[in-house]
Amino acid sequence: xxxxxxxxxxxxxxxxxxxxxxxxxxxxxxxxxxxxxxxxxxxxxxxxxxxxxxxxxxxxxxxxxxxxxxxxxxxxxxxxxxxxxxxxxxxxxxxxxxxxxxxxxxxxxxxxxxxxxxxxxxxxxxxxxxxxxxxxxxxxxxxxxxxxxxxxxxxxxxxxxxxxxxxxxxxxxxxxxxxxxxxxxxxxxxxxxxxxxxxxxxxxxxxxxxxxxxxxxxxxxxxxxxxxxxxxxxxxxxxxxxxxxxxxxxxxxxxxxxxxxxxxxxxxxxxxxxxxxxxxxxxxxxxxxxxxxxxxxxxxxxxxxxxxxxxxxxxxxxxxxxxxxxxxxxxxxxxxxxxxxxxxxxxxxxxxxxxxxxxxxxxxxxxxxxxxxxxxxxxxxxxxxxxxxxxxxxxxxxxxxxxxxxxxxxxxxxxxxxxxxxxxxxxxxxxxxxxxxxxxxxxxxxxxxxxxxxxxxxxxxxxxxxxxxxxxxxxxxxxxxxxxxxx
Numbered sequence: 001x002x003x004x005x006x007x008x009x010x011x012x013x014x015x016x017x018x019x020x021x022x023x024x025x026x027x028x029x030x031x032x033x034x035x036x037x038x039x040x041x042x043x044x045x046x047x048x049x050x051x052x053x054x055x056x057x058x059x060x061x062x063x064x065x066x067x068x069x070x071x072x073x074x075x076x077x078x079x080x081x082x083x084x085x086x087x088x089x090x091x092x093x094x095x096x097x098x099x100x101x102x103x104x105x106x107x108x109x110x111x112x113x114x115x116x117x118x119x120x121x122x123x124x125x126x127x128x129x130x131x132x133x134x135x136x137x138x139x140x141x142x143x144x145x146x147x148x149x150x151x152x153x154x155x156x157x158x159x160x161x162x163x164x165x166x167x168x169x170x171x172x173x174x175x176x177x178x179x180x181x182x183x184x185x186x187x188x189x190x191x192x193x194x195x196x197x198x199x200x201x202x203x204x205x206x207x208x209x210x211x212x213x214x215x216x217x218x219x220x221x222x223x224x225x226x227x228x229x230x231x232x233x234x235x236x237x238x239x240x241x242x243x244x245x246x247x248x249x250x251x252x253x254x255x256x257x258x259x260x261x262x263x264x265x266x267x268x269x270x271x272x273x274x275x276x277x278x279x280x281x282x283x284x285x286x287x288x289x290x291x292x293x294x295x296x297x298x299x300x301x302x303x304x305x306x307x308x309x310x311x312x313x314x315x316x317x318x319x320x321x322x323x324x325x326x327x328x329x330x331x332x333x334x335x336x337x338x339x340x341x342x343x344x345x346x347x348x349x350x351x352x353x354x355x356x357x358x359x360x361x362x363x364x365x366x367x368x369x370x371x372x373x374x375x376x377x378x379x380x381x382x383x384x385x386x387x388x389x390x391x392x393x394x395x396x397x398x399x400x401x402x403x404x405x406x407x408x409x410x411x412x413x414x415x416x417x418x419x420x421x422x423x424x425x426x427x428x429x430x431x432x433x434x435x436x437x438x439x440x441x442x443x444x445x446x447x448x449x450x451x452x453x454x455x456x457x458x459x460x461x462x463x464x465x466x467x468x469x470x471x472x473x474x475x476x477x478x479x480x481x482x483x484x485x486x487x
Contacts, residue, residue: 062124066126068275074369124307133231135227142226146162146203161205241270276318280322337404360377382400382404450462
């Protein structure tokens with residue numbers, strides 16, 4: 001798989017001085033926006049549930065990493081030292097199934113897709129995680145946690161499996177606000193010996209031919225929930241600030257993490273933050289539904305910085321409904337910002353980002369990371385800068401340019417930053433594709449008109465001319481489409 005990287009992402013600039021600030025975020029566990037108070041003054045610790053590497057990432061996968069990259073960048077701008085952990089689930093049922101289907105080792109599939117995720121994160125300008133641990137590298141920590149939970153009466157071993165006894169933990173389901181008696185959780189395949197069907201597996205007994213690790217409870221592999229509890233404990237200790245992930249993880253994954261970790265004795269996460277989905281036709285983007293759009297394909301037609309603007313622009317708790325039209329709108333909106341940067345630089349000369357972002361921008365970001373409102377400040381400043389350009393006011397242009405660059409830099413969206421330098425070639429390619437698409441569209445309209453009047457000779461001649469030009473035409477129920485000929 002070709003690398004997608006457009007250069008190493010850079011941490012956002014920090015202001016030269018810091019005023020006292022109240023940063024607020026929506027805490028899923030409290031169901032309200034709360035003032036943020038870090039566990040350790042001046043530091044922020046974040047654990048994000050990362051990729052299950054059974055396939056290459058689509059834009060729905062990457063949105064979560066991007067949303068938390070924006071949060072991390074804002075914390076850094078506000079002067080905090082950020083420790084950012086994003087795990088990798090490198091063994092699960094889907095990886096094992098694909099291993100059998102493809103006749104390849106499970107670890108080869110996992111590693112290939114882990115690299116694809118990292119390339120996609122880098123392509124969209126996400127900063128590397130402080131640590132990115134793999135589940136299979138932390139079996140001893142999981143064993144120790146299971147032993148302790150069994151000794152305390154919160155877990156039990158049965159038929160080579162280890163289950164958590166959900167009735168032993170009175171706070172179970174407090175995050176998702178459900179009632180245990182109303183909860184139905186059917187037994188998973190091979191999960192035998194449960195005392196209650198709602199008990200969940202921390203360790204799964206090995207099946208013939210499957211990868212397995214030896215433990216005091218028998219050979220097997222980690223349960224999905226246990227791995228995150230063990231890794232969060234190892235890298236962030238008994239308590240940390242923020243646990244993040246997609247909204248679909250609230251139950252069962254995060255509920256089960258809370259139960260394990262707190263029953264083990266950890267305070268665990270003090271705030272819970274969840275990003276919404278990317279949808280297509282109202283359905284969550286998913287490879288199993290066949291409605292996913294791979295990042296590796298998207299960057300062939302859209303500049304990575306535009307994809308970052310598109311996915312990062314909506315509020316992290318708002319659903320993003322994917323469409324080509326909305327992407328074109330995002331491209332046009334970001335193009336207006338770039339146009340100002342180019343014209344302003346031509347008049348005022350190279351101008352470094354301002355030392356501080358405008359107060360209205362900061363207020364928006366401090367209020368639950370309200371990126372849409374922050375971008376509104378960017379566009380307002382661009383309009384003011386354009387007005388100054390029209391008046392030839394070099395000083396005002398330079399001020400607007402510095403402010404816009406400062407705001408874009410915090411969001412990881414400054415096209416003048418060296419980290420996006422390689423993207424200029426991609427933009428020219430994307431622009432050329434757009435021009436060709438428009439011209440081919442006109443020709444295809446002529447071909448369709450010829451077919452409509454049953455002038456098949458003209459229609460075939462047009463198709464043959466396009467083929468000689470290096471374009472392959474496919475007639476589909478939705479109309480003709482073109483692509484570069486593979487020959």
